[in-house]
Amino acid sequence: MRPKLIAGNWKMNKLVSDALPWAEELTGELGTPRTGIELLLCVPATHLHPLRQELQDSGVRLGAQDLSSHDEGAYTGEISGAMLRDAGADFVLVGHSERRRYHGEDDALLNAKLRAAQRSWLTPILCIGEDEEERDAGRANAVVLAQLEGALDGLEINSARELVIAYEPVWSIGTGRTATPADAQNMCSVIRAWLDDRFPEVGNRLRILYGGSMNPMNAAELLAQPDIDGGLIGGASLDVTDLLAIYGAVQ
Numbered sequence: 001m002r003p004k005l006i007a008g009n010w011k012m013n014k015l016v017s018d019a020l021p022w023a024e025e026l027t028g029e030l031g032t033p034r035t036g037i038e039l040l041l042c043v044p045a046t047h048l049h050p051l052r053q054e055l056q057d058s059g060v061r062l063g064a065q066d067l068s069s070h071d072e073g074a075y076t077g078e079i080s081g082a083m084l085r086d087a088g089a090d091f092v093l094v095g096h097s098e099r100r101r102y103h104g105e106d107d108a109l110l111n112a113k114l115r116a117a118q119r120s121w122l123t124p125i126l127c128i129g130e131d132e133e134e135r136d137a138g139r140a141n142a143v144v145l146a147q148l149e150g151a152l153d154g155l156e157i158n159s160a161r162e163l164v165i166a167y168e169p170v171w172s173i174g175t176g177r178t179a180t181p182a183d184a185q186n187m188c189s190v191i192r193a194w195l196d197d198r199f200p201e202v203g204n205r206l207r208i209l210y211g212g213s214m215n216p217m218n219a220a221e222l223l224a225q226p227d228i229d230g231g232l233i234g235g236a237s238l239d240v241t242d243l244l245a246i247y248g249a250v251q
Ligand code: PEP
Pocket: 009, 011, 168, 172, 173, 174, 175, 176, 211, 212, 213, 214, 232, 233, 234, 235, 236
């Protein structure tokens, strides 16, 4: 009912000159895309246009890693949703923990960015997750639900294409420490219940991804959980073999 989504997050890695042969290798090894699973690469904005050309007809989707909350105007250095869409993006990450941490992005700004994504017909992937101290204090659920409340405040969601959630415990991102499948499923079911309640028409069709040190060894068990609809993958998405192994781990 919910198509799976395997999404790579390249962060600030690779030059276009590395990315193009990488994409050629990917499409060569991918073969015919499987039905019911989307493969997405969230790449630096400078890479969208050349990769769009390279990945034409491959079925691989492209996403950006951030967008401006504004549509156009005097915002030096910013990139609008329409520009990202024009360059080849269908998706955009919003509120990745690295943006919350290094760029001070708060709920109000993320809410504005989600609205900007909607105006540009981009599917936002809203990233949420507790840090280690919050988990140890038994506050993980409360923190994650507060992040959902804050970022989605007043937003209308009318179709499954309008929002994806990525649950990424901050302590597991880039650390090699993955949440157990049971803990990840538990949190994703809490998120699912909140989405069902908040968006009764569409909540159970919205996809929830798990992110945090997912790799070819741990992917199958995480992706088999009933409320985990895919993965957001950082480090392992830089390698064609690892990314395709994770894609292949989807049942
Ligand atoms: C991420 O960047 O969203 C992420 C999950 O990174 P990693 O897979 O490297 O932990």
